Amino acid sequence: MRIVIAEDSTILRQGLVELLTFRGHEVVAAVKDADALRAAVGSHTPDVSIVDIRMPPTHTDEGLRAAIALRGELPGCAILLFSQYVETKYAAQLLADRAGGVGYLLKDRVAEVSDFLDALRRVADGETVLDPEVVSQLFSATRQTDALDGLTPREREVLGLMAEGRSNSAIAAKLFLSAGSVEKYVTSIFGKLGLPPSEGDNRRVLAVLRYLDS
Amino acid sequence: MGTSAEPGETGFVTSLDLPRPHLLRRVFGPLAARDFWAEYAWLWLSGPLTLFSLLSFLVVLVAGLWLTPVLFGFLVLAGAIRYARGLGAAHRGLARALLGVSVPAPRRPELKPGLWSWVKARVGDPAGWRTAGYLLLRLPLTVAGLFAMVSATLYGLVATTFAFFWFPLGERQLPVFDIYADHWAGALAWSASGLLVLVVLPWVTHAFAALDRLLVVGLLGERVLSERVRDLEASRATAVEDAALRLRRIERDLHDGAQAQLVALAMKLGLAKDELEDLDLPQVKALVTAAHTNAKQALTELRDLARGIHPAALDAGLDVALATLVATSGIDARVVVDLPRRPPPSLETILYFSAAELLTNAAKHGRAATSVEVTDDHEVLRLRVRDRGPGGARIVPGGGLAGVAERLRTVDGELTVTSPPGGPTEVTARVPLPR
Numbered sequence: 001m002r003i004v005i006a007e008d009s010t011i012l013r014q015g016l017v018e019l020l021t022f023r024g025h026e027v028v029a030a031v032k033d034a035d036a037l038r039a040a041v042g043s044h045t046p047d048v049s050i051v052d053i054r055m056p057p058t059h060t061d062e063g064l065r066a067a068i069a070l071r072g073e074l075p076g077c078a079i080l081l082f083s084q085y086v087e088t089k090y091a092a093q094l095l096a097d098r099a100g101g102v103g104y105l106l107k108d109r110v111a112e113v114s115d116f117l118d119a120l121r122r123v124a125d126g127e128t129v130l131d132p133e134v135v136s137q138l139f140s141a142t143r144q145t146d147a148l149d150g151l152t153p154r155e156r157e158v159l160g161l162m163a164e165g166r167s168n169s170a171i172a173a174k175l176f177l178s179a180g181s182v183e184k185y186v187t188s189i190f191g192k193l194g195l196p197p198s199e200g201d202n203r204r205v206l207a208v209l210r211y212l213d214s
Numbered sequence: 215m216g217t218s219a220e221p222g223e224t225g226f227v228t229s230l231d232l233p234r235p236h237l238l239r240r241v242f243g244p245l246a247a248r249d250f251w252a253e254y255a256w257l258w259l260s261g262p263l264t265l266f267s268l269l270s271f272l273v274v275l276v277a278g279l280w281l282t283p284v285l286f287g288f289l290v291l292a293g294a295i296r297y298a299r300g301l302g303a304a305h306r307g308l309a310r311a312l313l314g315v316s317v318p319a320p321r322r323p324e325l326k327p328g329l330w331s332w333v334k335a336r337v338g339d340p341a342g343w344r345t346a347g348y349l350l351l352r353l354p355l356t357v358a359g360l361f362a363m364v365s366a367t368l369y370g371l372v373a374t375t376f377a378f379f380w381f382p383l384g385e386r387q388l389p390v391f392d393i394y395a396d397h398w399a400g401a402l403a404w405s406a407s408g409l410l411v412l413v414v415l416p417w418v419t420h421a422f423a424a425l426d427r428l429l430v431v432g433l434l435g436e437r438v439l440s441e442r443v444r445d446l447e448a449s450r451a452t453a454v455e456d457a458a459l460r461l462r463r464i465e466r467d468l469h470d471g472a473q474a475q476l477v478a479l480a481m482k483l484g485l486a487k488d489e490l491e492d493l494d495l496p497q498v499k500a501l502v503t504a505a506h507t508n509a510k511q512a513l514t515e516l517r518d519l520a521r522g523i524h525p526a527a528l529d530a531g532l533d534v535a536l537a538t539l540v541a542t543s544g545i546d547a548r549v550v551v552d553l554p555r556r557p558p559p560s561l562e563t564i565l566y567f568s569a570a571e572l573l574t575n576a577a578k579h580g581r582a583a584t585s586v587e588v589t590d591d592h593e594v595l596r597l598r599v600r601d602r603g604p605g606g607a608r609i610v611p612g613g614g615l616a617g618v619a620e621r622l623r624t625v626d627g628e629l630t631v632t633s634p635p636g637g638p639t640e641v642t643a644r645v646p647l648p649r
Contacts, residue, residue, distance in 0.1 A: 012477055012478055015482065059469075061530060085521065087527050087538050088541055089534045090530075107473075110477060111481055111484045111510050112484055113485050
């Protein structure tokens with residue numbers, strides 16, 4: 001993959017470059033702030049960008065705003081937002097355009113290198129990947145109303161794992177279920193959320209978005 | 215005679231190095247002391263200053279009063295009080311230089327935009343009026359002081375030196391103070407009396423200066439309780455704000471420093487773990503896996519710690535922070551934040567941690583909170599946490615609610631608890647917004 005990194009901490013930026021290069025990816029640009037990010041994405045058109053949320057000058061949500069602006073200019077450009085903390089509200093803003101190809105992960109997740117690279121790959125492929133912590137926040141918050149109330153605890157669990165960006169087989173492995181029963185739960189969730197079957201894989205993203213909207 | 219002998223005597227005393235000063239030094243020492251000359255200079259200089267100040271102030275004041283039927287008069291009146299403030303400053307400066315009394319300048323009146331507000335603030339400036347009072351009180355003191363100084367100095371010098379004129383020049387009479395002597399003993403007596411006056415002069419000077427010090431401290435400084443309270447409020451607000459900023463900086467330093475380092479460390483250990491996967495090195499694998507787990511654990515703990523110092527979500531506003539708080543604590547509560555503008559960071563922090571404590575407290579007593587509201591209620595921030603628990607919540611010393619009340623008190627906030635048996639419980643925190 002061709003990757004752009006925007007991270008103001010030198011040690012993390014270099015660490016990420018090393019890690020990705022080591023695993024055979026090409027880091028086309030590693031920048032320190034939002035302006036440089038927008039320039040780099042514009043000139044390199046990477047497969048995916050890794051963007052720290054807190055960057056200079058205010059160290060609050062520059063990365064998020066840059067990501068939203070970038071996706072406004074280049075719809076569907078894949079961005080993995082990276083943060084020391086996760087805020088549900090940020091996730092909702094990021095996913096608002098419903099175009100897929102976004103991820104929102106805690107920085108800690110790079111510790112699990114394979115999972116992290118897997119998530120990065122899925123974001124590059126246009127999927128939506130949310131940090132388990134965001135997902136658990138969504139579950140505990142009172143956002144789940146209406147349609148989501150109709151889900152069984154097991155279905156919620158499956159939906160949670162879907163929101164984390166896991167495939168059906170990964171969900172099956174995690175919950176010690178057969179692939180067939182996971183398929184059944186997923187179909188049931190789509191049904192209860194009113195997502196027509198014709199939309200195929202994109203329904204997974206839409207199902208996750210129901211959490212953020214409701 | 216005395217004056218000519220003095221320098222020699224002083225040298226004599228110091229050469230003997232006596233533990234107690236020599237009698238002559240004790241008598242004439244004060245005359246040579248720098249304090250005396252400073253006080254002496256004060257009496258000379260402050261006299262004309264006060265006279266001029268009072269006269270000029272009265273002229274402006276009377277002009278202002280006389281012109282009040284015309285609106286312009288109020289402007290002059292305000293100017294007069296502002297002028298009095300300046301006169302106070304001049305006296306204060308002179309007193310600091312010569313009397314060694316440093317009184318803090320009174321706070322400036324709060325000036326709001328608009329001419330009429332300016333006039334009101336200036337005319338109502340207590341420091342200006344106190345200075346006017348100071349000048350009035352000082353007038354008799356000044357007159358008395360100047361009179362005493364001038365006459366004592368003149369008499370002392372003239373009478374002391376009379377004997378010198380009497381002996382060589384044969385002067386029997388001086389044109390001032392009716393000084394006259396037919397006999398050498400009489401001349402000596404005059405001289406002695408002059409010397410006495412000179413010796414006493416420092417004490418008299420000191421007495422006048424002491425009265426002046428009292429007046430300066432009492433009227434030219436910041437003494438009125440209300441002003442002092444206002445000052446304390448301002449300095450406390452600064453301290454609270456400062457502490458909030460500092461905590462924020464600590465959190466940012468943690469984020470940029472230790473947390474980044476740990477993430478990089480965990481990342482490298484994760485990479486090492488993956489690379490070791492296919493090798494037959496069980497001990498090394500176990501070690502790296504353990505180190506990896508430790509690094510991840512440390513990251514989690516550090517994140518919790520940093521969140522306790524300053525929740526990063528607060529940077530985005532109280533609404534985001536409270537929504538995140540409720541979401542992460544797994545409580546099923548509605549969050550409503552309705553503020554026309556963002557409160558100062560310190561108040562946001564205090565409200566956030568109060569809300570966190572109230573939610574924890576409610577959950578601990580089996581009363582899951584149902585709503586968290588923050589509203590602006592006529593310049594008072596109101597945080598209200600409701601639950602449908604069994605009620606009976608009270609503020610007990612050392613309890614969670616008491617802790618919240620304590621926290622709120624640092625910003626003049628208060629906590630009220632309504633919790634009838636059977637519920638529902640409603641805890642309200644009120645914090646005044648700074649004016």
